[in-house]
Amino acid sequence: MASNLADPQAGVAAPVTDRRGAGTIGPTLSVLSPVFVVAAALVVHQFLPTEQLPPLTWLDALPEWRHPYPVALALVALGALLAALAHAVVPALRAVVRHNAPLVAGAVGVAAVWELVTTKMNWLHQPFFPGPNEVLGAIIEDRVLLLESAWHSLRLLLAGYAVGATAGLVTGIVVGWFPRVRYWAMPALKFIGPIPATALIPLVMTIWKDSFTCAVALIGFAVWFPMTILTSSGIANVRLSYLDVARTLGAGRFYLIFRVAVPAAMPNIFIGLFMGLGASFLTLIVAETAGVPAGLGWYLSWQKGYMEYAKMYGALVLSAVFFSTLMTLLFQARDRVLKWQKGVIKW
Structure with a gap:
């Protein structure tokens, strides 16, 4: 040895x-x-x-x-x-x-x-x-027309997504924080929320004559429901110890909501944003085939009518790149905001 x-x-x-x-x-x-x-x-x-x-x-x-x-x-x-x-x-x-x-x-x-x-x-x-x-x-x-269609789809998607996410965030905070509001609002949410946004096309077309406004309303409704449910769940399940410590230090209701409850509920809020973004993609394509004069959904419907399947598949490839890019940007925003979760929760 x-x-x-x-x-x-x-x-x-x-x-x-x-x-x-x-x-x-x-x-x-x-x-x-x-x-x-x-x-x-x-x-x-x-x-x-x-x-x-x-x-x-x-x-x-x-x-x-x-x-x-x-x-x-x-x-x-x-x-x-x-x-x-x-x-x-x-x-x-x-x-x-x-x-x-x-x-x-x-x-x-x-x-x-x-x-x-x-x-x-x-x-x-x-x-x-x-x-x-x-x-x-x-x-x-068709690169010029495809890029123009992607630009119109981006404008429509961001407008509808911003409306739905903002409305869902406000509704979710109110429903999650106030028990009396939750008592009356949750049955209504369970009744109205599961309705597919695309089923409301005839209704919104009778309310608004402008096709862009109709599409924004449909996308906003598709985003609003998951955003509301997950935000209210996150707000309602904030640890009472966090709130008790803040109250002991003299925090008011506004501080408790926006400086304690909302930051603690951010993981749930981002899940709602992700679910809303996926729902907005589906609603966007259908909404654009229902009267919007431009966009990727409009281009798909137009090329299918002429049996131009190569161009239709090209639009699908561009749509996949378009949607995955937006999803990646949301992931990066989540990683930056929820940096404290690294090492605690598997992403």
Whole structure:
């Protein structure tokens, strides 16, 4: 045993070296995974025969290498290589690159499977299921109209969401703080709240003649109910010890509500904001198909009427990016406001 401890050539260092070598292989494969998946997607795109017959579009005048799908794959591969270089050179970026590289690889893999089952194998037929190249071409072709529609949808969504969140916050605070108001209001909320906002389209169209105001009212109603319920629940369940300490220090009702109860109820309030945002997305698309002269929902309905399914799928892709961006911004706001929850509650 003594000779093993004294001998620097003993077989203890070898496993450490092996573990280090194995530890570098996993992160390297993870960082370079988008490049490998892009290569497989390009092989599928370039060498498998095309069984689906796409309609004639502006893409037919371009050479194959200038089509949007292979160009997008090449840009993803270039970005992945630059990210791998940054991973090797900048230690601060390593965690971000390792986290996002597999997600990018997964998205490219989904696009490759999409092309395989549509354009290459024709398991899903035209015109209802176009391939990714055709959908990207439709997005590029209608990019101006799509961006204009996204801008109109953003204005409408933010207006309705602000109205519903503000009304829900006020109603929730009143219902949660005052027991007498809660006694009368909760039965009414349970009766009115579950009504789908889209079922109120005929009613709001008779009250307001302007289609934008009608859509704002529908979105606001969809946001108001979950915001009210969760805010009132958070206010009503604030620990009595917090309120007792504040009263002992001489706090009045206004201070107790807005400096004690509302901050303590912020986790519930943010859950209401998230639920309201999801409800607003659903209501937005339906509201825009009911008379709003612009927006992503209007664009979807219009293109479906002309059986332009590639443009319809392009609008769906843009809607997904649009909605996920708003959801991410709300997550970041939640993380900043509820920073004290880190390490206490799993997010």
